[in-house]
Amino acid sequence: MALEGFGPAFAFWLLSAITLISAGGVMMARNLLHAVLFLIVTFIGVAGFFILLSAEFIAMAQVVIYVGAVAVLILFAILLTPRSARDNSETVWGAPAALLSIALAAVLIFVIHDTAWSETNSFQAPSVEDLGRALLSTWVLPFQLASVLLTAALIGAIMLVRSPEEEAEDALS
Amino acid sequence: MTPGLDHFLTVGALLFCLGLIVALSKRNAIGVLMGIELMLNAVNVTLLAFHRFTESANPVAGQTFVVFVITVAAAEAAVALALAVSFYRNRETVDVDRINLLRS
């Protein structure tokens, strides 16, 4: 069942344009800061897609986590590296990567349009409550694993950015 | 034209390929990370598109998957940026081509 009506269609095409153009901006921007700003627009566009696909909670989580946390973290990391390290140019692998990606895109689009997907006609958008129940019953083990992963990442990140002086202090004590 | 599954999948694929170009070709470690984030987002769009448009025995599975992907992506971003900052501190560069300590 496709999305009926003018509104979703209009939103879809608008969001596609915004997302893809800003993703292109990430690729083309010479300044790393500009690339991050384009990336943020892409994140917001993807959140729009999530709303179109009737996953409001995920969309909001996308904005909170990606725009509010990950993008801000990236900005912070960029500011902590000096001005000279803020260019966003390509390595020699630019042209091969582009060729590979274009080939991959061609294959993917061919597959997408050639396959007869078994589309449903009776979609019922799950509520946040359903999602919460699923996470804490069916998927409780992955959920716990994800929380462990986050804790490990937190501690790992803190250990990584400690300065040598602090490590020396800890070794002495 | 009403958007259906094909359209969402196409957008996801294009986004993925753009992310791939960025991840493969950028000189800066943080730029590479941004490419990876783009690819993860493309995957999320695809997952939710399937969740929305296809038959499933478990109707929340698609959203659950996306939650896990976002979680892992956040953890990955934190560690990767910590690596970049830490690496810059030790080697004064974030150029991925010059991260070659293991090369003799």
Next chain:
Amino acid sequence: MTSAIKSEPFILNIGPQHPSTHGVFRVKVTVDGERILDAEMVMGYLHRSMEKLAEERTYTQNIPFTDRTDYLSSMSNNLGYCLAVEKLAGIDVPDRGQAIRVIMAELQRLASHCMAVGAFANDTGAWQTPVMWAFREREKILDLFEMTAGARLTCNYMRIGGVAFDLPKDFVPMARDLMKTFPAFIDDIDGMLTENEIFLVRTRGVAVISPELAVNGSLAGPMLRGSGIAWDIRKADPYCGYEKYDFDIPIGYQGDSFDRFIVRLEEMRQSVRIVQQALDALPGGPHSTQVPLALRPPAGEAYARVEGPRGELGYYVVSDEGPSPYRFHIRPPSFINLSVLKEMTVGGSVADAIVALGSVDIVVGEIDR
């Protein structure tokens, strides 16, 4: 504040146009993130060559210059200069003149400390409220100056041999009323700031001056007393009959910004006490001795010092029997107190540097003269 991330040090210009330099004064700090590695003071943006200009004018004509060095305490500056010239020429001042001088100097100290306390709170980020409250009280003191001297800021009131005019007849009751209400204002500021947890963490332990540094840096006034050194020219070398009045010297504990702040607050209370005593015992008689307009003191030199609001305010005058001083030099307390700014700021953060600068209580007109 330890910096966990190594970043490139860079130079930050605090001033000459900056909200917290209290004028055109510039500190060139080298910072690593928020931590200050080095501080260099650049001054002279307000230099007006007063000491040289004074050599071309008669002794009386120089009094208005002294108004304009420390424009927040013109009475104290007038007093210091007049004392120096009187010492040089051997002129006596009548009792009433002495008492009026004491009243004016202490009122000036109150006005100046109002400004210092308010501006210091402003530097810690208390968004203008303390400064506005302090200004309200300061205006009342300036009203008294206006009715006596005709000017509010640059009073030009003291004269060699006394004061310019006698007190107007409303002055004593009005001053008495003000001194009754003034302690309530000090308590207000006390309640709002010294009991404030945020103010405490911002100022306690910030910009500590050790007693050794305070003495070696030749500091004076609240800066010196904040470090726990009991020193006050009014007690150590009394002038204008300060030995007749009963007052205490407040001293701090460890010499941080908070100690300097509470010392200033307490000095305001003591000043109120002095003014009340002086008003009660105001003698009659002439307010000034007659001094020839073209005063030619005998050859020689004289140094007189008063306890200005910012510390030891000294005037050094050399005469060659001419109508104007041969050499005229000011010992400006702000300038000398500022000399320890580097020791106060290095190692702290930018925010601490602003607090340190605010606790020095500088007046740029006096630094650059």
Next chain:
Amino acid sequence: MNLPFLVSDKWYDIRDLGNLSGAILDQLDKVLPYGLVYVIAILIGFIASFLIFVLPTQLFLGVLGERKIIGRIQSRYGPNRVGPFGTLQPIADALKLIQKEALIPTAADRWVMLIAPIVFVAPAVLLFAVLPFGPNMVIADVPVSLIYFLAVSSLPVLGAFMAGWSANNKYSLYGAMRIVAMAISYEVPLVMSLLGVALLSSTLSLQGMVFWQKDVHLWMIFLQPIAFAVYFICVSAELNRTPADIAEAESEIVAGYLTEYSGMQWGLFYGMDIGYALAAAAFASTVFLGGWSMWGLEEYVPSWLIFAVKTQLFYLLFLWTRGTLPRLRIDQLMAFAWKFLLPLALLNLLIVATEKVIWTQEELGDGIVFLFAPINIVAAAVLVYAWAKVNGYRPENTPKKPRMVKDATGYIPASGGGR
């Protein structure tokens, strides 16, 4: 008068803005070509929300109230020249700012600097979309409006960052760094405190929370005082209100990220600061103070009036702190967020979760909240004090009066001051 979209016949009850706009749009859809009505709806919605919420609350109550009340706190009058009692002052300011040239330094990143105010302003309008002004008066009744609010309110930080970075000024960069660091740190306890609220009311919808508080006849502030305190502190930090306005600390870094802005670009930042404060106040009065409900009073008084009064009273708290408190240093603020607020928010979450389990497992009625409320208030007081002690809060160790001596005798060492 019998209009199809009105729910009741009370004259003041502009019930159901959704019904009204829906009725208009239905009629328009019949005459206009296919789909055009959606574009019109977007435009009308944007303009109407700007006219209804942003302009009056912000320009008049926000800017004028801020200047008047802070003026009174500082024992001065505030604006009183333009118009009766200075009420037209915001308009005069806006006119002046529009006339001024918006300077862009040569070395600045021109486009980012131009876009930054827009990025900063746009979310402020979006925030008001999910706030319920009455039983039916909510523009978009999103089921996840709590998270929507959090998501949208994390966007202006980016605008501020862009402003600070693009100006290519060291002070601006300081402001940008500080605001980013603050946003990351304070988002965590903020979300943790709101998690407890969502847990207790078992809904993520703001409208649902108001109904929940209406049903149990108790406001959330009495049930979770810690969450309220943590929310208030975190939000004033995120909004750069005074105990935590380090990102635009006037006495330290000139104006932070706004240093190089002038004209209406600066005016947008300034005005929207107040807009965000009002939105945060509206959010707090919805979540913690019962929103439009007032123990039955909403039957007799328009609900939006109750809501507006609560919002403005909460906003008064912001003004009060702004007029009174000095500013903390950045490391102290960071330590405060991580060492003090986050553990408290987690403890609050623990208490609330326990109570929720007891409540649902034992199948107790709604009346049990009147037992929980005093327990939680006492627990909050004890926890805050105890945690402060653990963190080294020793107010008695600081002598607040100087020592007094009679004579100028030189150095007197401080004996056992305890410092």
